[in-house]
Amino acid sequence: MSVRRVDPVQPESFKFTAANAKWAKDQIKKYPKGKQASAVIPLLWRAQEQHDGWLPEPAIRAVAEILDMAVIRVLEVATFYTMFNLSPVGKYFVQLCGTTPCWLRGADDLKEVCRQVIGEQNQVTEDGMLSWLEVECLGSCTNAPMVQINKDYYEDLTAQSFEKLLNDLRQGKEVKPGPQNGRQFSCPEGGPTTLLNGSTSSKSKRSTSSKATPKRGGK
Numbered sequence: 001m002s003v004r005r006v007d008p009v010q011p012e013s014f015k016f017t018a019a020n021a022k023w024a025k026d027q028i029k030k031y032p033k034g035k036q037a038s039a040v041i042p043l044l045w046r047a048q049e050q051h052d053g054w055l056p057e058p059a060i061r062a063v064a065e066i067l068d069m070a071v072i073r074v075l076e077v078a079t080f081y082t083m084f085n086l087s088p089v090g091k092y093f094v095q096l097c098g099t100t101p102c103w104l105r106g107a108d109d110l111k112e113v114c115r116q117v118i119g120e121q122n123q124v125t126e127d128g129m130l131s132w133l134e135v136e137c138l139g140s141c142t143n144a145p146m147v148q149i150n151k152d153y154y155e156d157l158t159a160q161s162f163e164k165l166l167n168d169l170r171q172g173k174e175v176k177p178g179p180q181n182g183r184q185f186s187c188p189e190g191g192p193t194t195l196l197n198g199s200t201s202s203k204s205k206r207s208t209s210s211k212a213t214p215k216r217g218g219k
């Protein structure tokens, strides 16, 4: 894992909005007295969402104060989990899966598109619209290769469909999450390949089960 440090350029301060402060209080109430530190991840996540997708150092301090934790403990959490961005990200933050199934299915081609359209990892485009990062498996291997952009998955990508997706997002066009090749969810490409004619009739089930049931007494 690469070294993760807070960004050299930081805002002066961070404060939860009134709505988020109330939400944080409600989260803390979920845990037994004295165990409020258990709310550290949800609070950091909400701080990141409030701060345009990245977590500034003052937000880490603010969360530490709210939870009565040492700042270093909160910093440890923020720097350990890659879900927390420690530097600014684009309006559309692309997490590109480079793990084996996606790699075998063309993740390298997608990375090249990122380099061409966006630049190197963690760079934000001049218009502030895009940035990208390579991540490990996002659990959508059946639809490899895939990326996560903000909260949505875009799957079954090719270099062409991915480049179009990035350009559409940049131009504010509507895009559709999920498989980009017409596949339904993670069903077989081109439609179902089994259970096509209802062949699992009750008759065949009965005959199978009667053969498989041994007689009592073992004879």
Ligand code: FES
Binding pocket: 097, 098, 099, 100, 101, 102, 103, 136, 137, 138, 139, 140, 141, 144, 146
């Ligand atoms: S390997 Fe890419 S989603 Fe699992």
